[in-house]
Amino acid sequence: MAEREFALVLHDIAPTTWEDYRAFVEEIDSMGQIPMTWLVVPDFHHRSNTFEDTALLDLLHQRRARGDELALHGFYHCDDAPAPRTPRDYFMRRLYTYEGEFYPLGYDEAFQRLERGAALFRAQGWPLEGFVAPAWLLGEGARHALKTQAFIYTSDPGHLYLLPDYTPIKAPSLVWSARSRWRRGMSWVVNERARRRHRHAPLIRLGLHPVDMRHGLSRRYWLETIRRLLAEGYRPTTKISWLQRHYQRHGQAAAIPSDF
Numbered sequence: 001m002a003e004r005e006f007a008l009v010l011h012d013i014a015p016t017t018w019e020d021y022r023a024f025v026e027e028i029d030s031m032g033q034i035p036m037t038w039l040v041v042p043d044f045h046h047r048s049n050t051f052e053d054t055a056l057l058d059l060l061h062q063r064r065a066r067g068d069e070l071a072l073h074g075f076y077h078c079d080d081a082p083a084p085r086t087p088r089d090y091f092m093r094r095l096y097t098y099e100g101e102f103y104p105l106g107y108d109e110a111f112q113r114l115e116r117g118a119a120l121f122r123a124q125g126w127p128l129e130g131f132v133a134p135a136w137l138l139g140e141g142a143r144h145a146l147k148t149q150a151f152i153y154t155s156d157p158g159h160l161y162l163l164p165d166y167t168p169i170k171a172p173s174l175v176w177s178a179r180s181r182w183r184r185g186m187s188w189v190v191n192e193r194a195r196r197r198h199r200h201a202p203l204i205r206l207g208l209h210p211v212d213m214r215h216g217l218s219r220r221y222w223l224e225t226i227r228r229l230l231a232e233g234y235r236p237t238t239k240i241s242w243l244q245r246h247y248q249r250h251g252q253a254a255a256i257p258s259d260f
């Protein structure tokens with residue numbers, strides 16, 4: 001069987017969420033050299049400034065030095081634009097999620113937030129590689145604004161997209177809905193099904209959220225899944241490392257979506 005890899009992705013990294021992740025990350029580290037992708041939010045909900053927290057910044061620098069990837073994940077993360085006016089917007093912004101920061105933004109506002117986030121990364125000497133929109137939602141304005149930036153890729157639950165053209169590369173994700181007990185109960189089944197369905201995918205992404213760490217079931221699922229993938233011969237990688245190697249192996253043709 002062709003080489004299979006998995007990317008462990010920690011969503012919503014900010015001072016206020018780090019305590020949720022700390023013990024989990026230590027446990028992963030104890031399993032060996034497993035690189036992770038950290039989705040960094042500059043100012044989570046306007047009250048948790050990552051770039052003013054020297055302890056967290058030091059940690060992120062250390063993680064980068066050991067091979068982890070840092071990606072920009074929105075700016076504030078929460079959607080605090082004026083109330084939705086259409087049924088579709090109501091669904092997307094109130095029922096589906098409250099966290100789609102880049103969904104309602106027009107071009108100018110999206111552009112400004114991207115510029116500010118990119119400047120914060122540059123000031124740390126961090127490369128601009130991935131931009132992942134909160135809740136994976138990019139509105140039209142944000143889609144256009146992102147094209148003007150230097151990022152290499154963005155993503156949604158099913159794909160990585162090479163920028164600036166949004167060339168899709170299939171890359172399924174496992175993700176939990178940990179907000180309520182019944183959703184958590186469903187998530188185990190749903191994710192196990194997805195994992196089996198995508199067993200031939202060259203890259204599978206594990207999208208972890210801080211809330212997953214607060215519930216025994218979701219936390220255990222991730223630990224068991226990581227152990228199982230390693231036991232099945234999957235190689236751990238970061239998204240950018242996988243993309244870079246994917247490019248090197250196949251050149252531009254890699255950007256043509258392949259079915260598997």
Ligand SMILES: [Zn+2]
Pocket residue numbers: 011012073077134135
């Ligand atoms: Zn997020």
